[in-house]
Amino acid sequence: MRKYEVLRAVVILQAVCMVVLSVVVIIKVWPGNDRQLDGRPQTNVGSGEETTEPSKPGQTPITDPSQQSGGSRIIAKVGKEIITLADLEGELHSQYGDAVLRTLMVHKAIDLEAAASELSVPAEEQSRELDKMIEGYDSEEHFYEVMQEQLGMSKEQVLEDLRYRLLLEKIVVRSIPVSDEEVDRYITDHPEEFNEKMQLHLQWIITETMKEANSVMGLLSDGEDFAEMAHAYSIDSFTADTGGDLGLIEKDDPFYNREMMETASRLRVAEIAGPIKVDGGYAVIRLIERQMTTNMTGSRLRDTVRKQLALERADSVTKVENELLDKYDAVKTE
Template identity: 70%
Template sequence: MRKYEVLRTVVILQAVCMVVLTVVVIIKVWPGNDRQLDNQAPTNVGSEEEPIDPGKVEPSPEGDHSDQENGRQVIARVGKETITAADLQGELQKQYGEATLRSLMVRRAIDLESAAFDLSISSDEQSRELAKMVEGYESESRYYEVMQEQLGMSREQVLDELNYRLLMEKIVIRSVNITDEEVDRYIADHPEEFEARTQLHLQWIMTESSKEANSVLRLLTDGADFAELARTYSIDSFTADGGGDLGLIDADDPFYNSEMLETASRLQVAEMAGPIKVDGGFAVIRLIERQMTTTMTGRRLHDAVRKQLALEQADSLAEMEDKLLAKYDAVKIE
């Protein structure tokens, strides 16, 4: 799937998670949610006590999570100002409501289409796709940790989203026919895409000047922790909080400084080097690990290329979402 569509799907899933979490919070803290929700005042079953008048609920002591403000649940305070559950729910609805609702509707449509054409995702298909997703991370568990830290997604949510994406791809390419000749020709014309390659797992600390980089390098030589120095001194805001971790990079990746990659290729694991002039400043680098990717062959290679070519020829995922929603008469009920 195209990268921008992967990012779009992940962001929408994050919004779904946020709204679901809000509903859970409101259910937990909103008084009387276990009571009837009609216009009558709730009563205590089996008791002769007077019905509770919602307009006469006594406020709880300061700081109690059952605080009320004009009948609305107070869930936070900032000075004398309060934030209610309704405020939170309304803000999330305003920011994410439309996208979240569409995502839920699309999922229902995918379920219907998959059932209609007997489409499913095997454990082998899931495992192969997951292996591609975790490339660049130390391990599968580290990948799940990053998804939890950065997107608030649990392992189960990641796998659930993965299955829906794979189902959607099957739906998109179901009617696209790619011949064996087309697959063979693509493989022959693009051998570099399927060769084994070296990948370098790097950390870096970027500074504004060579002098600062040398100072950092001296601290590292004296035994300072690389990740801590990155968090303290690195001017690269995208990696500083993560201890300067760049993840796995192809040794010939054209998007990274060639001198830095050439230097990294000569390092032993845990060895450091610098200063290296890069865009935006000077870098001190450390090699965490070196990996060799495996080469796909045989049926697995042909299946991967066939899917890639089919996705390039098919409708975009966004276009297919619109078609599915129209097919199954999806409408928003005001």
């Protein structure tokens, strides 16, 4: 299971690198890049519109308009200093170029191997995996909003990235045998992983003292909005700006205070409870919704366990990627 989670993390990192590459592409084609920073159109050599401005003290004179074409185009100024497109591209390339190039090469190698081995990702399989990723978010729309805000990934990019991850998993596990007896034993030994579970969608407000928490409770009982109170009074910087929203949490999640989760499981929707002593202070909580996860059975359960056991035994992601690159003679030409 640990390698499975590492695989997820690596793919997310690859996605971030692709975002960096997209920044370079956007800069190259963004409408309006034919204008200077002050809004005046660029002039072209031979157009008959060349102009030469006297340079200010300390500035590098730009007497030849051709110097502002291509990579020499000025895209920012800081005081008397200028930053060109070439400066930006050079910095992005030096920091992220190798990682982005490797990602592109790996994706090409995955496509070739998938075609050669007749591997594909059915829509139903991709949809099930997407449902797992969306768990804990308010909705599918909210999930895509977070992906856009935090990783700069559009819905199409998320789905494409997921497709590559699932293809790579198929390539990784295809040669790792897992017997039916091993699958049965794992299901018997770990029933808690596959049983129906309660999930609670919570908001919280964390205060330093019980007195402050009681004051918050009083204001809430007077009709104050919970999200606004969290924004104004919660000392939890990770959730205060989102109204104290914790998303969906499993009732027995070990990372949250047990007393708080037990209390939350007994609340009615929209009901508030507190103060509850937690790490870092005192919590006032509100239940937004309660959900029950469906338990897996039959062939879907067995296939899931078989893949999970195979991934735990698999080589590292980097090693598998390197083997694919070697197999398809991947080389840098520059």
